[in-house]
Amino acid sequence: MRVVIVGCGRVGSLLALRMAGEGHTVCVIDEKPSSFERLGDDFNGEMVVGNGLEGATLRRAGIEKADCFAAVMPGDNRNLMAAQLAREIFNVKRVITRIYDPIRAAVYREMGVETICSTVIGAGLIHDYLIDGVNRADAVAGAGGRT
Amino acid sequence: MNQRTTPYVIVIGGGKVGYHLARHLLDRGYEVTLVEKDRVRAQWLSHQLGSCSIMVGDGDEMSFLATTGIERAGVVVGATGDDEDNLVACQLAKRKFSVPRTIARVNDPENVRLFKALGIDVPVSATELLMGLIEAELSGSDAVKGVAVKACGATLVDVALPELSSLVGRRVADVHLPAGDLVVCIVRDGRPVVPQADVVIQPGDELIIYSTTLDVESVRELVTN
Structure with a gap:
C-alpha cells in the first residue's frame, strides 16, 4: 500500500518505520526537518518537509496516488483538517487521524472521519490494569512491540 | 437593541479581524459574543468594546461553546488566524449546535474549496x-x-x-x-x-x-x- 503520514513525532515516526518495514510505500510529512531524525538511518521511505495542511505539500508527498492516509500532528484541529482534505479533496480511501480530545474524536467519527482517541485508549488500558491486573498494552501495540 | 430582527452572532477569535468585526456588528445593533482564548487579550478587548460580551475560552471546545448560548445563535464566525481552528469551530457549530449560518475566515485561498465541500456556508478569503x-x-x-x-x-x-x-x-x-x-x-x-x-x-x-x-x-x- 501507499501511505502518507502527516506528522513525524513519536506516533508518526513509529508508524512510518513499522509500515515501511512491512514493505509498504511510505511518505512522511513534517514541518521540521529535525523531526525526521526519529526515523533513523535505515528508513527507506520518503520524507517531505512542509505544511501538511497545504495541497502543494500533500501532492509532493504523492497523496493523489495514496491508498491510505494518517494525520498524527500535535494539534487536533490540524489533524481533523488534514484528514478531511485527504478525504474530500484527494479522495483517499482509508483515512484516519489521532485526536486527543475525546469529544472531538467522537463528533468527527459520527461525521464519518475515522478517529483514534489516544486519551480514551490510554485511560482505558490503565483502568483495566488497575482493576484486573492485566496490562493489555502489548496486544494493542501489535508487532511494533514494547515502546 | 433589536434582538428580534437581527441574529445573535458569535465571533471566534479576538485578533484584529475578530475585534473590528465585533465592533462593527455592535455598532449596527447586533447582539455579539466575542470569544478569545488569551486572557490578557480578552481584557483589552472588553476595555475597547465595553458592553460586548467577551468570553474567555476555546472556541472549538464543545463544553465551552455550550456556555456561549450557541444554540440560539444565528451566525457563528470563525475569525482566527488559523484555518484549522476556524474550520473545526464552524463544523462543531453546524453539526452539534445546528447553527444556521457559519462563516469562516480562510487564510490559505486553496482552502476555500475544502471549506465549501465541508459545509461551511461562507468561506471568506481575504487573501483572495x-x-x-x-x-x-x-x-x-x-x-x-x-x-x-x-x-x-x-x-x-x-x-x-x-x-x-x-x-x-x-x-x-x-x-x-x-x-x-x-x-x-x-x-x-x-x-x-x-x-x-x-x-x-x-x-x-x-x-x-x-x-x-x-x-x-x-x-x-x-x-x-
Whole structure:
C-alpha cells in the first residue's frame, strides 16, 4: 500500500518505520526537518518537509496516488483538517487521524472521519490494569512491540 | 437593541479581524459574543468594546461553546488566524449546535474549496480578495479598471469598456460569454442599468460580469478584441 503520514513525532515516526518495514510505500510529512531524525538511518521511505495542511505539500508527498492516509500532528484541529482534505479533496480511501480530545474524536467519527482517541485508549488500558491486573498494552501495540 | 430582527452572532477569535468585526456588528445593533482564548487579550478587548460580551475560552471546545448560548445563535464566525481552528469551530457549530449560518475566515485561498465541500456556508478569503484587487491593478489596462472579487470560485469583474471595444453597439443578448457567465449590471453615467437582452451597449459603459470561468486577463481580452 501507499501511505502518507502527516506528522513525524513519536506516533508518526513509529508508524512510518513499522509500515515501511512491512514493505509498504511510505511518505512522511513534517514541518521540521529535525523531526525526521526519529526515523533513523535505515528508513527507506520518503520524507517531505512542509505544511501538511497545504495541497502543494500533500501532492509532493504523492497523496493523489495514496491508498491510505494518517494525520498524527500535535494539534487536533490540524489533524481533523488534514484528514478531511485527504478525504474530500484527494479522495483517499482509508483515512484516519489521532485526536486527543475525546469529544472531538467522537463528533468527527459520527461525521464519518475515522478517529483514534489516544486519551480514551490510554485511560482505558490503565483502568483495566488497575482493576484486573492485566496490562493489555502489548496486544494493542501489535508487532511494533514494547515502546 | 433589536434582538428580534437581527441574529445573535458569535465571533471566534479576538485578533484584529475578530475585534473590528465585533465592533462593527455592535455598532449596527447586533447582539455579539466575542470569544478569545488569551486572557490578557480578552481584557483589552472588553476595555475597547465595553458592553460586548467577551468570553474567555476555546472556541472549538464543545463544553465551552455550550456556555456561549450557541444554540440560539444565528451566525457563528470563525475569525482566527488559523484555518484549522476556524474550520473545526464552524463544523462543531453546524453539526452539534445546528447553527444556521457559519462563516469562516480562510487564510490559505486553496482552502476555500475544502471549506465549501465541508459545509461551511461562507468561506471568506481575504487573501483572495486582495489578490484580485492587486491582479486588477497589475493588469495595467484601462479596459479592466475594476475589481476581481474571487469568492466561492466565482469572480466579479468590473470592466470599463474602451471606446473601440467590439462590444459597443451590440445587444446584451449578443455578448458571448462562456456558459454560466453573466453580465449582471451595466453602469451608465454613474447609474445602474438592468442588462436586459435588448439593451444596447454604449461607449463609456461599464460592465459588471459574474464569471466562474474567466479571470481578469481573459475578460480584458474579450472586451478589447
